[in-house]
Amino acid sequence: MLKLLQSVFFPKFANETNFEDETRLTLAYRMSLFLAVAIGILSVILFIYFHIEVAFITLIAFFTVLVATIYIYRTGKFRTPTIIFNLIGAISCTIPLFLLENQPHFLNGLWMTINILFAFIVIGSKWGIGFTIFHAITQSIYYYYYLDDQMEIMRNLTHEQLIATVVNGAICFLIIGYLGWENIRTNELGRKKLNEAQDVLQVQYNIISKQNEEKTVMLKEIHHRVKNNLQIITSLLRLQSRELENPEAIAKFKDATHRVIAMSMIHEKMYQSDHLSTLHLREYLHDLSSDLVSSYQSGYHVNLKIDCDIDSIGLRSIVPIALILNELISNSLKYAFDDYDNCLISISFMHYQGKKCKLIYKDSGTWKAPSRQGSFGLDLIESLTDQLEGTMDLKTYPETIFEITFSPQEDH
Structure with missing residues (x-):
């Protein structure tokens, strides 16, 4: 018997989708059960002490609430039945005002208040506002036309009507x-569950933060080791080039060394950066250009002009960009400058048409061997541009200008 009562008064619903639905379902069921008991008692009292028509309307409301309560208990769905018995409740509060004459309706306003509160709490604000407007209109109309008659009826209540009214009010x-x-x-239950959820989220956040810190340290170590390995390769290439006598072969080794250095510098900057997925572009472009100019030891001064409005860029894009710039700067230093005065290399890296980027490279000289067919450097630049899924436009007169447009690739 105790288990049966517990299952009726404290049921466990299994199909709640979230906490809000769970709390509304529980509140709708408990309120419906409480209303069914209260209205049932009131119906009996009204049948005994009051007018039978009023008692009959109350009995209809009782059966409506009872059916809704059973439906909620069996299905775990509350919205439709609560809307239905709220509507019937609103009608039950309103019809007696205008159809049952010579009866006290003093407490109908309290039942309207219950109807409004229940709608706000269980069904939602829109229904609550709707019932508020409806009851405000009907109550105002009733009091405007029938308030004097109602006051006279209240002054002349019989003893039985007075008892029923007292019980009804209670x-x-x-x-x-x-x-x-x-x-x-x-x-209060919602706050408790929210605090529990926040505690769980905080624990998970701490775990994820620790894992991210460990991964950051690991990635930095990887970039550091890759940089060291590339520096070893650079050293090996330089040592090997010392055994060569052919000037063309030495130049090829030197070009390969610069390509490796360009990639090594990327990993060095990544290792030093706080954000391992992106690279500070302006700083990298300046260091790469300066190192290349210094390494060629051309014997004349080369001015560098770098304009960059892009703060950072991902690793998948910066590697081909670095190799392209390495080829372009190397070719300028080797082929472009016949007149050693006013030697200028200009690099511009800007946003272009929304999410795209444009790299503009030009120098103040005229290449001795511009766009030579079969040139490995030019073939490499075209291949790297394709890797960026971009387009390249080359002008060689009156000055050499490379324009490369592409969309930055996201790192995965």
């Missing part, structure tokens, strides 16, 4: 109090 206040208590209880 039940109304009990229901309003229960609504408030359940609402507060539900809010």
